[in-house]
Amino acid sequence: MPTRPRLHAPRTAPLTFAVRLLLIGVLFCASGCQLPALIGAIAQNEEYQSKKEVLARYPGLEGKIVAVLVNADLAVQYDYPQATPGIAYGISGALATHANCKVIHPDLVTAWQYRTPNWHAMAYGDMADSLNADRVVYVDLLEYRLTPPGNRFNWEGVAQATVSVLERDGFDPDTFADSFTVTAEFPKVPELTQYEATADQITRGLQQTFVQQVTWLFFDHIEPKYPDKYRPELDPDVNH
Template sequence: MSHSLIRSVVLVTLLTAMSCVLCGCFVPALAGAIGQNIERYKKIEVLAEYDGLDDKTVAVVIQCDPSTLYEYPSVYGTVSMNIARRLQDNVPGIKVLGFQQVMQWQYQTPSWSMLPYGEIAKELGVQRVVFVEIYEYRLHPEGNRYLWDGACAGSVGIIERDGWDPDSFAKNWDIAVKFPDVTGVGRESATESQIQMGVLAKFVDEVSWLFYRHIEDKYPDAI
């Protein structure tokens, strides 16, 4: 066998061996990366934290601080309407009082926020009240209107008209969301309506999900 032929055989053998070694390392690494990505975007089923709205008559009552209502008057109605609809569509056997009726009652009862909780449920004629108090809402970082930094925070309480203490919340939670999820987003990158829609959609999700089984991202911060 000539020397050139021997060199060719050796070279082919080495290349074949190297490719096998590389493939042997690469395939598990690739599989691991794929697995990590699958895990990263995995969805999970989450149970309701409170199922006491099932088969009940319910009103959604929203309270905003005056400064929020002055600067963003649409927030109140948007949150009220969308939470009411979400509950009606997803909670078994629920009957949600129309959000317009609730808003009309609030308008016609200027001192409604001073009433005992049980009296609010009684006046609205429902067994349960989902009481949402929005205490922070903004679209920009403080003092900088050239960046978008939306945030909405509030408390959620349940009034049980037939509970052992209707004048205290049977359950309560604090909810806080931000949109967008990254910092440094300039005004040229999005419109005010897009930021507002993103903030309120996340807030409505987090409030509504407390009351029915739903699907969430396993790692929401990774999306």
């Protein structure tokens, strides 16, 4: 088996060094009793911005023909009609770019779903045969919402799904080769009101976050070491 090329987390950028110099100036102006706390805060914040290499949890898409199939209940489709197509496009594009596989265009998969109204009842192996796909990434949306239950005034986006893989050439093509639970939340700002952000902004942010977490299952990547503490706006390697 060929050795996987290792990824490397970005080095500290010159901008970070300049910020350090500025902070050193602040330190000289601070009283002696404040120095340990300030130094500790700087070190802690830098650690929160650190990244790590994570290997694919399922690397078996490489070199395969892949179909991305997104399923949601009727309530989600009615309340958020752009949820399933947006997620399907996002996952398909990311896998085609990063997972070294050929992805069937999501419009063709959607057309297949409409032509095959009983696809939910099909055996998984028959599903892969009908799509003519070596692998099917099956995303079963369990929850998708932009606001808290019973509260239409605040934003609290959540997308949760079971992400499974069908292998047409697997030992048993009628069972999932692997399954994962993925939960994405956006925004991370508590009690953000509808006066402070639009539905389009929350939708884009939630879908981007969800798509990233789903597709990271399938290829080696660099991700924040502390995702709950990481601040992308302070990262010089992120396109703002």
